[in-house]
Amino acid sequence: MKLPVSKPHILLVMAAMLYATTAAADKPVGISPTMMDATVTHGDGAVKIMRDQNNGAVVIPAFAKTSRPCPPFCIQPIKLAPGVETLGEREIIDYLLRMSNGDSSIMVIDSRTPDWVKKGTIPGAVNIPWTALNPAKGADPISIGEIMEDQFGVTSLEGLWDYSKAKTLVLFCNGMWCGQSPNNIANLLKFGYPADKIKWYRGGMQNWSNLGLTSVKPAG
DSSP: OOOOOOHHHHHHHHHHHHHHHHHOOOOOSSSSBSSSEEEEEEEEEEEEOBBBBOOOOOOGGGGGGOOOOOOOOOOOOOOOTTTOOEEEEHHHHHHHHHHHTOOEEEEEEEEEEEHHHTBBOOOEEEEOOOOGGGGTOOHHHHHHHHHHTTTTEEEEEEEEEHHHOOOOOOEEESSOOOOHHHHHHHHHHHHOOOOGEEEETTTHHHHHHHHHTOOOOOOO
């Protein structure tokens, strides 16, 4: 004996079938209305940054947790320090493109510890862990000075730091709850690094991953 099927039930089934058909045909996922992807330099090669083209993609488990204990994993403010600009994903990509086009005055820095970086980082970023610039974590003045001079373009003048040719540093870590890039930034400001040469990607790897953007292993 067949049970009668109501009209609303038929409409629901048809809607579900239509949704399934639409979902099965993935539509392009661009970075912006005019940018589908961006090819940037990573190590000695090139990497194409684009978003996951699978319309059914979901957040990866590493960044699915919502409730890390605070402290220490407290929500960071939008404005970290006076003069330090907060960036979004499209601004990060713009800096990466400028670097790839030969602008050596910029450095994008992954401030996380190496164990996190090995899981994936933003193409074009170099790893300078937050501990490397933190005297409280054992970083000595000589090693800090070497980073400042060898990597950041800072010069030493009669015992004082000269930042006139210092690079613009774009720092990030795991996300808006992460304190590693804020720690690096706080120490750089203490060392006298100009605030207008420090940029902060607050969303970090969590937002980068949530948007399905390309991640890579650190350059060797």
